[in-house]
Amino acid sequence: MKIVVCIKQVPDTTEIKINPVTGTLIREGVPSIINPDDKAGLELALRLKDEFNAHVTVITMGPPQADAALREAYAMGADRAIHLTDKKFAGADTLATSHALAGALRQLEFDLLITGRQAIDGDTAQVGPQIAEHLDLPQVSYLEDLTFDGKKTFTIKRAIEDGYQMLEVDAPCVVTVLSNAFKPRYMSVRGIVEAYTQQVEMWGFEQISVAEEKLGLKGSPTRVHKAFSRGVKASGELYEVEANEAVGIIMSKLKEKFIL
C-alpha cells in the first residue's frame, strides 16, 4: 500500500506581514510548524504503515525553509520526502496551489492521498478537494476515523455538524483529516538523527508538467484587493475596580439594558 501525505508549513505566530505590491503573504523570517491538521494526517499514514506496512511519501510546496517540515516528517517515520519549490509557484491562491500539487502527484502512485482539512494560516479548506478534482479522484473531507480492509476499500467516519456519516470508498481516493482525529506521535531520537541524512527530493516546474499559466500568481483567479486591520469599535466603558464594585456595575448595567 502506498500513501502520500500533503503537508504545509505554516507560521505559528500571528506576526505576518503582507507584501503591499502583490497583496500576498510574506513568510520569510516567521517561525513555522507543520500545520496541525496535516500532522494528524501524517499520523494516520504512519498508523497504516505500522499496520499494513504502507510506504509513506510526504510532499510539501513552499519556500526553502519548508525543508524543516519534511525533516520532521522523516523523524516521525515517513519514507520519502518531496519538496516542491519554484519561483513559478509563488503567490498562488488555492486553485493554483492545487494545480501545482496535482501536477506533482500525477508523477506518484498511491492508494490513499491525505491532506489536512485546512491550514491554520489560510483557513480555506479548499486545496484537498481541489486536488481530488484535478486528479479525478473521489474525496472524503472532515475525516475523523478510517479503517482499511487490507485490500482496496476504506471505511471512513466523516464529521458533520450534528453527528457523523459512515462512508465507503475504494482506493485510490483523497481524504482530508481533522486535527483532533489522530494525536501525532513524537519524533524519535534516532529518527531526528537520521532525518538529516535522508534525501529530500527537490522538484520544480520542470518536474510537474502543468501549464505555466495555471500556476502561481498568474494562475490564481482570486486576488487580494486590499488587506486592512480591523477597525476599532467605539469604545465601551472600562472599569478597573475591586471585585464587589465590579459586580455592582455589571448588575446595574444589565438592569439598565433590560437583560436582567
Place this chain on the structure above:
Amino acid sequence: MDKTAYKGVYVFVEQRENTIQSVSLELLGKARDLADALGEKVYAMFLGHNIANQTGKLIAHGADVVLCADAPELADYTTEPYTQAICQIIKEHQPSIVMIGATTIGRDLGPRVSARIETGLTADCTKLEISEERELLMTRPAFGGNLMATIVCKEHRPQMSTVRSGVMRTLPEDGSRKGEVVKVTVAFNSSKFRVKLLKTVKEKKNLIDISEAKILISGGRGMANAEGFSKLTDLAKTMGAEISASRAAVDAGLIAHDRQVGQTGKTVRPDLYLAVGISGAIQHLAGMEESGYIVAINKDKNAPIFQVADLGIVGDAKQIIQLLNDRLKK
C-alpha cells in the same frame, strides 16, 4: 472572457433530511442585497429528493427563481452528484455570483465545484458587497487573523464564495413575494459516484445550538480549568444562559467543539455575551462582535476583547463570577 454574459446571484440551498438549513435563508437575504445592487435576479439552487413542496419558502425569503433539482441521487449529500448538478446549472445559466454556506457540506462542495469550473473561490466570507466596477468584494478574516482581506475574482466567472453561517441577516418571510420555479433535470454520470454513504448518525452533542441562545456566558483561557468552568456553569444556571467558549477552552478539553465561538467555531449574536477570561483573538471576535451587549471580564486591561466590549471589567474573573452568581441568587 466576456463578463457581461454572466448574470444573476445564485445561492446553493442546503437541506439535510429535507430541512432547509438556516444559513441558506441567510444567504438568500444577502443575495437579495447584491442582486438589487446589480439590477439582477436571485436564483436558489435547490437540490434534493421530494423537496418540490418547499420552493415557496425560498421565494418568500428572497429568491426570484428557484432552480429545483429533485432526484433520488440528490437525497443525501455526497460530493459527486451534487457537484455534477451545480456544475450543470453553472454551465447552462452562467451565473455572475455563486454563494454557498460554509458548512461541512458547503466546504466540501465549494472547492470541488470551483476546481471543475476553474474559477476562484473565497472561503468563509463575513462581508460581501458590490464594487463600483460591479465586482463582488469578498471580505474575510485572514492571515492568522490579524488582518481582514478583501478578495476579488476579476477575470473568472462565476465569482464564488462560501459564507459563514450566522453572519448574514435572513429576510422576514414574505408570502406575497412572487417567483418562478424551474425544474432542473440533471444528466448524471453515475460512473463517477465512487463514495457510498453507509449511514448518517446524529449525535446528541449538538442538541443545544449556541447560536440560538439569548444569553451566552463564554469562557476562555483565563477560565480554562475545571474549577473555572464549573463557576461559569453555575452562573449560567442562575441566569438561564448557555455556556460557550473560545478555542483555548475547547483545546483544553473543557467543552465540546460545538460550543466554540469564533472563526473555526460558530458565529453568535445573543442579546448578552459575557466574555470571561477571553483575551479576544481576532478569530474569536469574528464570531461574537455583533452581539447585542458585550460584557468582558479580563485581568489584562490591554486585552483586545475590550475593544468590542460595551462594558469592560479589569479584574480576577473567577472571583467576579463567583460574587456575581452569589448576588444574583439573592
